Amino acid sequence: MADFAEPLARLITEFKRLPGIGQKSAQRLAFHVLRASREDAEHLAQALLDVKDRLGLCRICYNITESELCLFCRDLNRDPKLICVVEEPHNIAGIETTRQYNGLYHVLHGSLSPLRGVSPEQLKIKGLVERIGAGAIEEVIVATNPTVEGEATAVYLSKLLKPLGVKVSRIAMGIPVGSDLEFADEVTIWKALEGRREM
């Protein structure tokens, strides 16, 4: 790193600490900042600090929010009878891109994993049970990831929530739209067969 002036080398190092940014990308980003206006650099710097200073978790669903309730929990147009459970806050954005879901969310902040020592107490499950206990919820869609941990979490939630008199469903697994059977693994094809629907 002795090839760059110290502030430039330091910015490259800082960029490299971000996920998916290697040495070459970090250099390109740093030189971009060098060419950009000071105002642009200030905006990015301020945005970084604001994210750390102004955000917290929603009191109801544990999504990221800058006020007590998140965008979805305070939106009166959303269906309050439906909760979609996701592992991480960023999963919500993926579901919202469909523009088809109009219910509420619940963020677990992780998934069950005995291997990594993650037990139910470490996830935001207690709050979910309380929401269902309050009575207005009709269906819980479990949208945890289709991984071993995500599946284990889904099964755990199903057993926990069904006795509370709520419908618990799991998102479908199958061949991704636009893909080809040729590229799908055997478990995915099996899930696609198992989840087949009459036409």
Add this chain to the structure above:
Amino acid sequence: MADFAEPLARLITEFKRLPGIGQKSAQRLAFHVLRASREDAEHLAQALLDVKDRLGLCRICYNITESELCLFCRDLNRDPKLICVVEEPHNIAGIETTRQYNGLYHVLHGSLSPLRGVSPEQLKIKGLVERIGAGAIEEVIVATNPTVEGEATAVYLSKLLKPLGVKVSRIAMGIPVGSDLEFADEVTIWKALEGRREM
């Protein structure tokens, strides 16, 4: 962007303004910052501002520097008889990665382009002529890019500098090491044939 709390949405927007960062990468980076410590965010924010506030151009070679002279111009172990001319400051890092070059540099900050209206006066060519006029330089290696503009700049520099009694050379063009003739375009193959060396 209504899917995210305002500070998070703004950080995503700021990240997207960086080169090579799309919506998904920007989201991943923003959520990473959200999970990181405030200290980490501060370090990146400060590094961004320092790059704008503490850097200027080297008085001799126009490389990026935080003092009057850049790392290379003030390094007494570098060969002062040799100058490598590059288009942009970041090109120096590419040449330094070889660890084979031990001369000095000169940064043009662009390349000649009648189409984009870039004339010799807009490049740092005057300073280069002055350096050669001072007498200590024996060879100028022109390492501008192998593009139309880079080639035009190389030809221009060659005609300008040779009468000053200095050797002017051009970096070799040919098949990239580790590549395959199959993937090389015709101009590159022609350059490789033309630039062949006796074994």
